[in-house]
Amino acid sequence: xxxxSLKREKLIYFSSILxxxxxxxxxxxAMNFFDITMSGKVHPNDLAGVAIGSSLWVPVYTGxxxxxxxxxxxxxxxxxxxxxxxxxYMVVQGIYVSIVISIIVTILGVIVLDPxxxxxxxxxxxxxIAKWYLISLSLGIxxxxxxxxxxxxxxxxxxxRITMFVTLCSLPINFVFNYLFIFGxxxxxxxxxxxxxxxxxxxxxxITAIAxxxxxxxxxxxxxxxxxxxxxxxxxxxxxxxxxxxxIGLSIFFETSIFAAVTLLMSQYNTITIASHQAAINFAxxxxxxxxxxxxxxxxxxGHEVGAKRIRDAKQYSYLGISMAIFLSVLSAALxxxxxxxVASIYTENSAVLKLTQDFLIYAIFFQLSDAIAAPIQxxxxxxxxxxxxxxxxxxxYWVIGLPIGYLLATFTSLDAFGYWIGLISGLAAxxxxxxxxxxVIQRKNESALGNS
Numbered sequence: 001x002x003x004x005s006l007k008r009e010k011l012i013y014f015s016s017i018l019x020x021x022x023x024x025x026x027x028x029x030a031m032n033f034f035d036i037t038m039s040g041k042v043h044p045n046d047l048a049g050v051a052i053g054s055s056l057w058v059p060v061y062t063g064x065x066x067x068x069x070x071x072x073x074x075x076x077x078x079x080x081x082x083x084x085x086x087x088x089y090m091v092v093q094g095i096y097v098s099i100v101i102s103i104i105v106t107i108l109g110v111i112v113l114d115p116x117x118x119x120x121x122x123x124x125x126x127x128x129i130a131k132w133y134l135i136s137l138s139l140g141i142x143x144x145x146x147x148x149x150x151x152x153x154x155x156x157x158x159x160x161r162i163t164m165f166v167t168l169c170s171l172p173i174n175f176v177f178n179y180l181f182i183f184g185x186x187x188x189x190x191x192x193x194x195x196x197x198x199x200x201x202x203x204x205x206x207i208t209a210i211a212x213x214x215x216x217x218x219x220x221x222x223x224x225x226x227x228x229x230x231x232x233x234x235x236x237x238x239x240x241x242x243x244x245x246x247x248i249g250l251s252i253f254f255e256t257s258i259f260a261a262v263t264l265l266m267s268q269y270n271t272i273t274i275a276s277h278q279a280a281i282n283f284a285x286x287x288x289x290x291x292x293x294x295x296x297x298x299x300x301x302x303g304h305e306v307g308a309k310r311i312r313d314a315k316q317y318s319y320l321g322i323s324m325a326i327f328l329s330v331l332s333a334a335l336x337x338x339x340x341x342x343v344a345s346i347y348t349e350n351s352a353v354l355k356l357t358q359d360f361l362i363y364a365i366f367f368q369l370s371d372a373i374a375a376p377i378q379x380x381x382x383x384x385x386x387x388x389x390x391x392x393x394x395x396x397x398y399w400v401i402g403l404p405i406g407y408l409l410a411t412f413t414s415l416d417a418f419g420y421w422i423g424l425i426s427g428l429a430a431x432x433x434x435x436x437x438x439x440x441v442i443q444r445k446n447e448s449a450l451g452n453s
Contacts, residue, residue, distance in 0.1 A: 007316065007320070010313070010316060010317060010320060011320060013301070014297060014301055014317060014320060014321065017158060017160050017297045017300055017301060018160075018293060018294060018297040018321075018324075019160075019164075020160035020161040020162075020163065020164035021155065021160045021163075021164070021293040021296050021297050022289065022290065022293035023164045023167065023168070024151075024160070024163045024164045024166075024167040024293075025289040025292055025293045025296075026286075026289050027164075027167035027168060027170065027171055028167060028170075029285065029286055029289050030171055030174075031170065031171070031174045031200060031203060032054060032058070032282075033282065033286065034174055034175055034178050034196070035050055035054065035133075035178065035193075035196035035197075035199075035200065036050050036051060036054065036196075036278070036279075036282055036347070037346060037347055038178050038179070038182050038183075038196065039182060039192065039193035039196050040275070040279075040347055040348050041349075042182060042183070042192045042193065043192065044271055044272070044275055044348075044350060044353065045123065045125040045126050045129060045193075045271070046129055046182075046192045046193035047193070047275050047278070047279075047347070047348065047353075048122075048123075048126045048129075048271050048274050048275050048278070049125070049126045049127070049128070049129025049130040049133060049193045050129065050130070050133055050193040050196055051263070051274065051275065051278035051282075052117075052120070052122065052126065052127075052130040052263065052264075052267075052274070053129070053130040053131075053133040053134045053137075053193075053197070054133075054278075055259070055260040055263040055264065055278070056116065056130070056134065056260060057134060057137065058256055058260065059253055059256035059257035059259070059260045060105060060253075061144070062252050062253065062256045063249045063250065063252050063253025063256065063257070064101050064105060064145070064249060064253075065144075065145060065148045065249075066245065066248045066249035066250075066251070066252035066253065067097070067101065067241070067242065067245035067246055067248065067249035068094060068097065068098055068101075068145065068148045068149050068152060068241075068245060069148075069152060069245065069248050069249075069252075069299075069382070070094075070240075070241050070242075070243075070244035070245030070248060071090065071091065071094045071149055071152035071153060071156065071241070071245075072152045072155060072156045072296070072299050072300060072303065072382070073156075073244065073299055073303040073382050073383055073385055074090055074156075074240070074241070074244065075087055075090065075091070075152070075153055075156035075157070076156045076299070076300050076303030076304050076307060076383070077303050077304075077306060077307035077385070078090070078307070079156065079157060079304065079307065080303065080304040080305065080306070080307025080308040081307045081308065084224070087153075087224055088224045088225055088226050088228075088229065088231075089231055089234075089237065090237060090240075090241070091149065091150075091153045091224075091226050092226065092227075092229075092231045093231065093233075093234055093237040093238060093241060094149040094152070094153075094241055095146055095149050095150075096233055096238070097149075097238055097241055097242070097245075098145035098146050098148060098149050099142065099145070099146070101145055102141045102142040102144075102145045102146075103142075105141060106138055106141055106142075109134070109138055113131060113134060113135075114131070117130060117131055120264060120267045121267055121268070122267060123271065126271065129192065129193040129194055130193075132194040132197065133193050133194050133196060133197040134197065135197070136194055136195075136197030136198045136200075136201055137197035137198075137200050137201055138201070139198075139201040140200060140201030140202070140203070140204030140205055141204075143204045143205045143207075143208035143209075144204040144208070146208055147204070147207055147208040147211050150208070150211040150212065150215055151163045151166075151211065153215070153221075153226070154211070154214070154215070154221065155296070155300060156300060156303070157220065157221070158300065158304075159220075159221075160297070160300075162214060162218070162221075163211075166207050166210050166211055166214070167207070169206075169207070169210055170203050170206060170207045170210075173202070173203050173206050173207075174199055174200065174203040177198065177199035177202050177203065178195065178196055178199040180195075180199075181194075181195025181196070181198045181199050182195040182196055182199070183195075212227075215227070244382075244385055244387055247387035247388050247390065247391040248382060248387050248390075248391070250391040250394070250395075251378065251387070251390045251391035251393075251394040252394075254391065254394040254395050254398050254399060255394055255398055255431075258398040258399065258402055258403055258424065258427060259281060259285075259424070261403060262277075262403075262406060262420045262421075262423075262424065263277065263278060263281070265407070265410075265420065266417055266420065269416075269417055272350075272352045272353055272356060273356065273417055275347075275348065275350075275353045276353050276356035276357040276359075276360055277360055277417060279344065279347035279348065279353065279357045279360075280344075280357050280360030280361050280363075280364055281360075281364075282347070283336075283343055283346075283347075283361065283364065284336075284361075284364040284367050287332045287335075287336070287364075287367075287368065288367070288371055288375070290325070290328050290329070290332065291325045291328075291329065291371045291372050291374075291375035291376055292375050294321045294324060294325045294375065294376045294379065295321075295375040295376050295377075295378055295379030295380075295382075296379055297321065297379070298317060298318065298321040298376055298379035298380045298383060299379045299380075299382045299383045300383070301314075301317045301383070302314045302317055302318060302379070302380050302382075302383025302384065303382075303383040303385075305317060305383075306383060306384055306385075306446070311446045311447055312447075314380075314383065314384075314446075315443055315447075317380075318376075318377075318380040318439070318443070321376045321379070321380070322372075322373065322376045322377065322380075325371075325372040325373070325375065325376045326369070326372045326373065328372070329368040329369050329371065329372035330368070330369075332368045333365045333368045333369070336361055336362075336364055336365050336368075337362075337365055340358040340361045340362070341354075341358060343357075343358075343361060344357035344358045344361065359418070360418070360421065363418060363421035363422070363425065364421075366425045367424070367425065367428060369432075370425070370428035370429045370431070370432045371428060373432040373435070373436060374428065374431045374432040374435050377432075377435040377436060377438075377439045378390055378435060380439060381435070381438065381439060381442060384442055384446065386438070386442050389438050390435065390438065393431055393434040393435060393438065394431060396430070396434070397427045397428070397430035397431035397434060398427040398428075398431065399427075401426055401427050401430045402423045402424055402426050402427020402428070402430070403423060403427070404423070405422065405423040405426045405427075406419055406420040406421070406422060406423020406424060406426075407419075407420070407423065408423075409422055409423060410423075
């Protein structure tokens with residue numbers, strides 16, 4: 001990685017890392033976006049079914065794939081320390097871990113899916129669509145987790161534009177198969193929301209195949225020979241991956257599952273409320289891709305700098321990324337406020353859902369600032385390989401503070417479903433404050449360690 005001493009050079013380099021990550025995250029999000037919006041054009045039941053299925057799948061996927069995100073700081077610090085010979089070994093071990101994870105999640109899905117859906121009290125058509133959407137999507141779990149490892153390897157080397165290319169290739173694939181299977185075009189069966197799961201599974205296989213070819217054939221990745229050498233399973237390497245990855249995965253799971261939990265708790269309301277809530281959450285998640293991308297870029301650049309023992313530069317990158325996220329969050333909040341009707345119309349043509357979605361979007365405005373602080377700081381801390389305190393903070397802020405507040409407000413006040421959103425906002429704000437304090441401690445600790453060495 002290039003050593004940039006001037007702040008302007010850092011901004012240019014950081015932006016070159018960030019932009020492809022942002023495009024990649026928006027692309028990955030767009031697949032879920034296509035699933036929900038295209039299903040909503042069939043019937044509100046399809047929108048609600050895919051929304052429920054997605055709310056169950058997303059926290060599981062993001063939490064478990066979060067374990068594999070440990071490959072990014074591990075590889076980044078190896079490259080920063082010029083220990084490149086160790087890179088392929090760790091990447092292959094990461095692939096082994098991803099295979100085990102995919103097998104475990106599939107087995108658990110077979111066991112728990114029916115009981116979960118049966119206890120949610122959903123309308124039968126909604127429950128049926130949610131179940132078979134998830135079953136169809138599960139056919140692509142194995143390649144999806146393998147791709148997560150390959151993406152971390154590619155990104156950690158600083159070639160984020162490559163994963164951007166892979167994702168951009170996936171979008172037309174996903175859209176076309178959604179069109180064919182959701183609406184039953186060109187002789188394909190009309191599956192409605194279930195077809196979205198089929199399309200996603202096919203897309204996951206395609207992007208993994210593309211990534212494998214790139215890693216094997218494209219410079220500079222092919223020089224690492226990721227698939228040229230057979231490495232036996234190493235418990236030591238797995239423990240290193242899991243030691244960093246499990247706290248990352250848990251912190252992500254606690255954050256994403258709180259949104260899923262709120263959606264599940266809202267099953268007590270009617271289908272219109274569920275669909276409106278999910279539409280607003282879906283758009284808020286779309287905007288969250290900005291601070292999340294900044295977070296991922298910060299993990300790469302901070303990891304490189306820490307590996308090279310350039311602690312001052314790591315600190316400068318940290319505040320550069322956080323400042324950028326706050327600025328963009330203000331723009332995002334303005335976008336939500338002034339274009340609520342247009343945003344809601346993306347998801348539905350149903351007048352009742354359209355009106356209620358606009359009301360929920362008002363609350364989504366307040367997500368922006370907390371996300372702009374918390375997400376980038378998480379990325380910085382991962383670059384330092386500091387992950388344990390982060391997941392504890394996530395547990396407390398979301399599940400000890402956010403969810404109870406939301407439940408109390410929704411149950412015992414006239415706010416009803418909106419009370420859950422206020423709880424979410426409270427949890428996000430608490431997390432932002434706690435992570436800010438942790439970053440200050442870690443930066444002081446690293447500066448002291450460098451001064452004493």
